[in-house]
Amino acid sequence: MAVVEFINGKNKTYGAMKRVLAYITNPAKTEPYLIDGYNCDINNAYNQFVLTKRNYNKETGRQYIHLTQSFAPYDKVTPEEVKKIADELLQMEFFKGFEIAYAVHTDRDHLHTHFVVNSVNAQTGRKWKQSAKQLQDLKDYSDELCRKRGLIITHGKKGNYKNRGEYRSRDRGQSWKYELYLAVKKMKWYSKNKEDFIKNMEKLGYKVDWRDDRKYITFTTPTGKKCRNRKLYPPEKFTKEALLKAFDLNKQRAKDRELKNRMELVLSLVYVIQSNPDYDAVKNYPLTALEGEALKDEMAELKKGKGLDWDKEKGREF
Incomplete structure (x- = not known):
């Protein structure tokens, strides 16, 4: 089972964007083979993000979108498989033209992928917008990728992994x-x-x-x-x-x-x-x-x- 969540944070400055890119590629949290870039060079993602914004004169406002795809601890899935699922997820029309840095983190008791999306589309110059339907399509496709691999899909409240805060509070929280x-x-x-x-x-x-x-x-x-x-x-x-x-x-x-x-x-x-x-x-x-x-x-x-x-x-x- 994978849960897709958007992370709200201080995402309106270049400094915040640089920090989040450093965070997701931190060697204490992941491995080099689990780090990648979509429409960008992962080793030069920050500079490419900035250059795209400047090319379209859109350097103000939201600088990036941060989302995660998290897997339950009881899912029988490897870091390599989680990386492949992330690769496939980014093939959605939803992400076309956007520069994205992403990495699978293995430092928790559940595997999860961080995605950092440039807020300006490199092909069209348009800023990121997401409708409720697009968000649901993204979650549905994530479920489809998991179902294809025999992973558990859970929608009910009991055993639901969607409330990550509750999960971390129970299994990790202040322990x-x-x-x-x-x-x-x-x-x-x-x-x-x-x-x-x-x-x-x-x-x-x-x-x-x-x-x-x-x-x-x-x-x-x-x-x-x-x-x-x-x-x-x-x-x-x-x-x-x-x-x-x-x-x-x-x-x-x-x-x-x-x-x-x-x-x-x-x-x-x-x-x-x-x-x-x-x-x-x-x-x-x-x-x-x-x-x-x-x-x-x-x-x-x-x-x-x-x-x-x-x-x-x-x-x-x-």
């Missing part, structure tokens, strides 16, 4: 295991070796039992709950080998100071969430609260000085 998953995922890309990873996890309040004579890594949460790395999803991204490979990539791509700065920023954001009374309901799950694009927005605001006295907090260990 210690999901918070642990986010911590490991982020520290995986902020560490340069095993020792660095363990130290960073400890700064977030987690203990890490990583022994060479044991197959699995055991994490202990700040509240004392234990979980092995094989319980994190997808498990192949959190094996010892996968983590060590990520550390090597980090050493190649970023200097020690850059990694440290990223880590300090995350710790500062965690501190803000935990100390802000407005976030009382999620203060035990700061990374969940800062997940995804919200994290980027929070970082941008904090860099401007909003909500945090950087001079006061400089050098603080959390």
